Amino acid sequence: MDIQEARLKIEELTELLTKYEYEYYVLDNPSVPDAEYDKKMNELKEIEANFPELITADSPTQRVGVTPRETFTKVEHLVPMLSLDNAFNEDNLRSFHRRVVQQVGEDVTYICELKIDGLAISLIYEDGKFVRGATRGDGTIGEDITLNLRTIRSLPLTIKERGRIEVRGEAFMPQASFLKLNEQRKADEQSLFANPRNAAAGSLRQLDPRIAASRNLDLFLYGYGEWQGPELATHSEHLTYMQEQGFKVNPHWKACSTIEEVIDYVSYWTTERPNLAYDIDGIVIKVDNLAQQEALGFTARNPRWAIAHKFPAQEAITILHDVELSVGRTGVITPTAILEPVLVDGSTVQRATLHNEDFIREHDFRLGDTVVIQKAGDIIPKVMRVVEEKRTGEEQEIHMPTHCPACDSELVRIDDEVALRCINPNCPAQLVEGLIHFVSRNAMNIDGLGEKVVEQLFNESLVKTFADLYRLTQEQLVELERMGEKSANNLLNAIQASKQNSLERLLFGLGIRHIGAKAARILAMRFESIEALQKATYEDLVSIDEIGDKMAESVIQFFAEEKVIALVDDLQQLGVNMVYTGPKQATEKIESPFAGKTIVLTGKMEIYTRPEAKQLIEELGGSVTGSVSKKTDIVIAGEAAGSKYDKAVQLGITIWDETDLRNALEEIENE
Known part of the structure; x- marks a missing residue:
């Protein structure tokens, strides 16, 4: 066989084996016995062994790599992978429907899909070939797990579409594979995986793709990100198109023309989910029409055109x-x-x-x-x-x-709080927790400084204050257990990079009582420098609609402490940025629907705890009281709201459910 004959035979076998894999792993309807598949695979392997220069990345023989990598590369999603807002009951679904109808009218169709309990993934295809797969990560930055995803047989390595497209879905471990894996781990005296979701995530984060290949993972695709494929008008058309391209789409999706049909679909799968061969943790409801999706838009974290109904807690x-x-x-x-x-x-x-x-x-x-x-x-x-x-x-x-x-x-107990509190400023547990908070994602975001490393630095007396982090040296870090030169260098680079963070991250990281990430951003935008904030009076602070009495008092008290003044000066001397560097337009006042309003919380809360909801409202200028009167502006009612709800109805007071509260908070976050 010459090289030209080999090339033609490889193309023939690749096309045939790809067809067999699609029939077996996607359609669950094989047209040939396993022995025939194995025979063709061995024939392909033999030809490729004789002509290695003809091996291509999309060959069925190349699904499993043989060289473990050292680490996973971070990748940025060109279109963010946002999370979904949650619904916990029928009332939440009806509230979602009302909001959709108010925005786009009554003529709306929903697509209902099973919410697969696995690991969210993004797959990119260029010129018909699978080129990259990544985890969701934080929605903006994920990890490149291409080699591990290639081991999933239901993932097509090639498709017909030649434009650049990104499809999204969920990788998961079927229940049968999970039970088999844990049986083997038990026999090998290894720790067991807690559930299929953890097993799938752990398998896809193995540095050796051969381990992932042995775990019998699967996937369903349900959406898209970057798209240069044909222009389609609905989500259901996208699902159909993905199926035509060879992608595995869950067969149980359904179009519903009324909210009653949606509720019936949810009710059916709430009882039927134990009969599936894989785990689901809810139902996803999406507006089908893409033009309506665009009109509805997004909050900072969630699309307004979709919601995830979570099954009742077990x-x-x-x-x-x-x-x-x-x-x-x-x-x-x-x-x-x-x-x-x-x-x-x-x-x-x-x-x-x-x-x-x-x-x-x-x-x-x-x-x-x-x-x-x-x-x-x-x-x-x-x-x-x-x-x-x-x-x-x-x-x-x-x-x-x-x-x-x-x-x-x-x-x-302070101010009649329910919590017991240690007020020793030198308490080691508080110091460690404070450090962990300071380096966390929403604060200074220092990659590589996890809880274990922070505890290690504290126990070795290398770090006692936030400023000590910026004094760490390569020599100190390499002496730590499991900290090599490369890891130490990466950590020092991350610490150095955090010095350039905008002021709001520092303010949140300092841990000022009652000042969350949102309030820190508001203060940073308003005062623009930490020096100006330190000089602010109580009147200056409460003049901001979003800043309540307790928050203002807390800021004044915090910056009056001598140790805080010394700490801020220390951080500044070490080169930590002390000014707001965010968008100029963000300095405009953020409108709050709670400013100057009296709010009553009643009933059982699901999305927030009562103290969380109270704090969020007060941070945005609202006042939360315990009883309903003519002076009440809004009643936020959870389940079993009772007499307060009835009184609000009698008095004609505006009534929200918890989803309305979350949406209002998301609107503010998005401004």
Whole structure:
């Protein structure tokens, strides 16, 4: 066989094997037995071995690389991969529908899709060939996992479309593959994966693609980013087009012309999801018409034309063995339940939040109790209630401490707060948590400074204050465990780069009480330099609609402290930027729907906790009260709102649900 004959035979076998793989892995309808597929694959391998110069990246033999890489490369998404707003019940879905109709009219069709519980991915094709695959990451920056994604047999290496297109979807591990993987890991005395989602994410972040190839992953594609393909008018047309190109699209999507049909679809899959061969954690509802999507637009984080209905949180019964106490960066003592391990919604839970002392007393939790736990939003476990009929009389009362578990200082309650708080400014636990907050993504965003590294630096007495981070040297870092020269150099570069951050990141990182990321941005835009903010009076601060009394008092008190004045001076001497460098137009005043308004919160909250909602509203100039009167401007009602809701209706007061609150907050964030 000469090289020309070999080239033609390789093209023939590649086309044939690609067809067989599509039939087997996408259509689940193979046209030939496995033995025939193996025969053709071996024939292709033999020809490529004799003519290695003819091997191409899209050959079926090249799905699995053989050389593990050292690390994953960061990649920027040209079109951000935004998250979706959540709906938790029928009322949330109807509120979403009302907002859509108000914007685009009654003539709207929705596409409902199963929300696959896996790892969000982006795939880029150029000239018909798969060239790059990445994780969602933070929505803007992801990781290049191309080699691992190539190992997924249902992912086409070539498509018919020759324009540059980016398709998006979810990589996941089928339940059968998950059970098989854990059985093998158990036999090998390795730790087990908690659920298929974690197993899929862990598999795709293996540096050796051969490991990912052995895990039998799969994927479904459901959307797109950058698109140079044909102009299509609807999302459903995109789904059909992707199927025609050979992409695996979940077959259970449905077009719904009314919100009632949407609710019926959600109800059906809420009960039917256990019968699927893979995990889903909700239903995604999208406006079908792309022109209507464009008219609806986006908030800072979410498209307004889509929403994810989250399935009801699943509950389980277990034993409360102990309570562990942790100290946060503001000194708040948080109790965590230590539980008998129990499987909840596919993952093993043995720790859950108990919130605070009042919550423990209100529910009368005791050591040894049989308790009901729930995964809130399918993520954070929390202890819900006691199964009183299981009590034996041997249960023990839970006693909260009088002194800090980290520094032994006496604990106090400030301003009638429910939280116990350590007010020792030198408490080591608070110092560490403060450092972790300072370097976090929304603050100074120092890549490579995770919790473990921060704790290591603190325990080695290399870092005690924020300023100490900017004094670290290569020599100090390479002495740390698991810190080589390259890692140390990367970390120092990240620390150096953080000096150029705009002022709002520094303000948020400093951890001023009551000042979140949004308030820090408002203050930075208004005063433009930390020097001007330090000189601001109480009147200057409260004149800003979004800054309430407590926030103003907190800023004044913070910058009056001598240690803070010294810290700011120290950071400035070390070259940390102290001025606002954001967009000029951002200095305009942000309108707040809460400024000067009286708000009442009632009912069970799902998206926010009551204290979170209260703080967010007060940060934006609102006043939250406990009772409804003629002076009330807005009532925000959760589930089982009760008499306050009824009174608001009688008085004709504006009533919001939690989704309305979130949308208002997102609107402000987007301005």
